[in-house]
Amino acid sequence: MFSPEGPSLRELAVQALSSVEHGYDLLAPKFDHTPFRTPDPLLDAVATALRRIGPFDDGLDLCCGTGAGLDVLSRVCRTSVTGLDFSAGMLDVARRRAGADGPPVSLVRADARALPFGAAFDLVVSFGALGHFLPRELPVLFAQAHSVLRPGGSFAFPVLAPPRPSTPAYWTLLGFDAVMRVRNAVWRPPFVMYYRAFRLGDVQRELDRAGFETRTQALEEFGRRDDGSPRVRLVVARRVPDPRPLSPGPGAQPADGSVNS
Template sequence: MRSSEGPSLRDLAVQVLSSVERGYDLLAPRFDRTPYRTSDRLLDATAEALRAYGPFGDGLDVCCGTGAGMRVLKPLCRGRIAGVDFSAGMLDEAREAYPDAELVRADVRALPFVGEFDLAVSFGAFGHFLPAERPTFFAGVHRALRPGGLFAFPVAAPPRVTSRWYWRLAGFDALMRLRNAVWRPPFVMYYRTFPLEAVRADLAAVGFGVATVALEDYGRREDGSPRCRLVLARRA
């Protein structure tokens, strides 16, 4: 989970005992050297899949962190590129990597945009939202898009119950629930609270038309099913 240039175990312990915002402020300078950053392989597969739906005008990276999603937006969008996150530390890192982007500090559950973007993307942040918060979050993205605008994000296939990864993720979520039951402030980060069918229903409930496509560049599992799907939520 770590590299020699990434955060130490002590750094990670301090992060997880902080609030989500404070934790990411602390981790920001080393975040891109952790496995938590979305891989370039997944970013490139997403960008390739979105080419068929573009080009786009203005693009927004929701929960942008250090700006990994800008790698997707820049070749697809002809207009302005913006990112929004609530961690000042993460935005500082994004500003260094993408000095031409418009970066806004805000809680994405109350996005400060109305009808300004043609494409919105998000990567690796949905574990920070409890299921009850998803409708508010999705409604904010819906408002931020122009009519016909697209909200796109990847969702990985869940690991099988018989796999090692299933039990690792289940164990992590159980530990986080225990931590949040006995320690304040809470640190919301769960791996198994974003099932595709529930997400589709929440998106449709706020007015999106929802489709999915397989991310073929990300490969398929042994049974032929895609390892990852791209959710395409379009504002009518």
């Protein structure tokens, strides 16, 4: 299916009836030959935009999959690149494809909702993974991304404009989400992948609540729709630098007015 190297319909069906983690373990060897893999033109456009925002030292690819986003980080980060995913199969593929050029690459198996890092990164990116989280999980996910960024660091990811109801793509995604909801209602474990649940307005609101300063910029490489809105945006959420406490001047007294002897 998709290409001679891609998964068969039967393999996709087995994946869809598994958990998210095990399903991607099964799909990993052929994932790069499916439409689910972020296309290279989008990765290149994000890398170009991030170069204008940088420079960055240490970068993290959240839910890195087979490592396509690691190539972006290798182009914009100077010191280190880390990929994190909870699928061992996807990480195995990412490990084999990691190039020798650029900063050193580390791969970590963990849950994006419980990151095993302190504030160690200047840049966190994610490509095509946020549809695997339910809307109610976004606050935890964004709080985790905020916690691993150094003050002033950025969390960046591309968002595609939703298709119009008059287009076949709209009904295809609507049908896909409906099938997934029926599947999860009657089959366990659930497989979370909802394309239409990830809405830009909701995302911006939750990023603001997590403590980010958020802006978007058009990726003009993909043009604009008839109404002038961009087809693809890059969301850039910046962790606000912590305010520095004012140093007490000579003769300053404690806030309670007491005087130390």
